[in-house]
Amino acid sequence: RHKFWETQPVGQFKDIGDSSLPEGPIELPTPLSEVKQEPYNLPDNYEWVTCDINPEEMCDEVYNLLTFNYVEDDENMFRFNYSKEFLRWALQPPGYFRSWHIGVRVKSSKKMVAFITGIPARIRVRDEVVHMAEINFLCVHKKLRTKRLAPVMIKEVTRRVHLENMWQAAYTAGIVLPTPIATCQYWHRSLNPKKLIDVGFSRLGARMTMSRTIKLYKLPESTITPGFRKMEIHDVPAVTRLIRNYLSHFVVSPDFDENDVEHWLLPKEDVIDSYLVESPETHEVTDFCSFYTLPSTILGHQSYSILKAAYSFYNVSTVTPLLQLMNDALIVAKQKDYDVFNALDVMQNETFLRELKFGPGDGKLHYYLYNYRMQHALKPSELGLVLL
Ligand code: NHW
Ligand code: EN5
Structure with a gap:
């Protein structure tokens, strides 16, 4: 075969x-x-x-x-x-x-x-x-x-x-090959439901009107967590410590050092967005979230040609509940005019997906290793790795 x-x-x-x-x-x-x-x-x-x-x-x-x-x-x-x-x-x-x-x-x-x-x-x-x-x-x-x-x-x-x-x-890969170490599900959170429905990315739910749908996905104008701000270059050591400790809890994860964190997580306009929570009292960095920007071409549509999508990257919560942190990530993505926020069910993402009104997509993502055998397939929650 x-x-x-x-x-x-x-x-x-x-x-x-x-x-x-x-x-x-x-x-x-x-x-x-x-x-x-x-x-x-x-x-x-x-x-x-x-x-x-x-x-x-x-x-x-x-x-x-x-x-x-x-x-x-x-x-x-x-x-x-x-x-x-x-x-x-x-x-x-x-x-x-x-x-x-x-x-x-x-x-x-x-x-x-x-x-x-x-x-x-x-x-x-x-x-x-x-x-x-x-x-x-x-x-x-x-x-x-x-x-x-x-x-x-x-x-x-x-x-x-x-x-x-x-x-x-x-x-x-989106297809099954010999043999996945894990199979993950894509989830989608509508930010601009009217456009998503217009272009066929999502559908009006049963017994839902457009105006009820728009209201369902409404988000606050500004973020909620005190001390929530964009990551800066001087945050690299603190973010590295936070993320290394967090990723150590998964079976498979990248081993990031400060150089990697600077490259992969320092904000770059329309490429990678990263935010953190700096405690207003202690000035400690306690929480972190990030998403990358990957638009899709909308094939053969009259009025729209691009879907602006954010993809959840690495998120770490130690003090701010992950749910609240990710809600703030959705708020910034909405402010920045993204149409949809996508995430996989990796790491601890299952703890916020349903509550924050993500819905499962029609796509799966299979993870593979070459020349490294795994005894059993991992659960998505055991994976601490996101590829672009
Ligand atoms: S997954 C995205 C892959 N790209 C796309 O889907 C783009 C659209 N499709 C295409 O361009 C992210 C073509 O359909 C491609 C296949 C090029 C996909 N991974 O040339 P043939 C990645 O980039 C196998 C691996 O006739 P084609 C990850 C297929 O199973 N294998 O097909 C990439 C069959 O082999 P089989 C894939 O449609 C990881 C053979 O290719 C595959 O004209 C690569 C057929 O070839 C896929 N996504 O071209 C592996 N899609 O045994 C890296 C098909 O079943 C491994 N195939 O007969 C590690 C290497 C480094 C090791 C270092 C130690
Ligand atoms: C390597 N780095 O299928 C990546 N995306 O669900 C390569 N579906 O966007 C492998 N079909 O479900 C990539 N809308 C594999 C993924 C390839 C792309 C892909 C899926 C992931 C996707 C959308 C659009 C479907 C259009 C018709 C989808 C439903 C959204 C809905 C929003 C409201 C709540 C319920 C879900």
């Missing part, structure tokens, strides 16, 4: 429940001198390109490929529209490798037709920190689908990760 994935060091469906197989790496590292030195072969008319997404021209090419060919919902009504600034942020964390930003061009026209990326990350699994790649933005142009180009892209990024002496990876 999975001609490609059956050949890869990932948990296989046939091995589910086999308690004789230990948790941990499936294959041992090979000496670097034994890693294939040349790129994998592409069909004749295509060539590899290592992408530098800093110059506007190259970033434009990647942006356009993704804007017209990346992930859609199951009814092809919406397509992710990552911004160029978002892509630069997502692909250039501390210690990134340019060689892991891989494009494929048509030799004759130089048109970019496929893409895949990796970034380095330290991921903790139980009590072990593993140096991994996070793989994302796998995309093949719509006109070149089902020609088995994806397996070549995946083998090539794997080869380049191996060349940096890393042997594991983490990735997420």
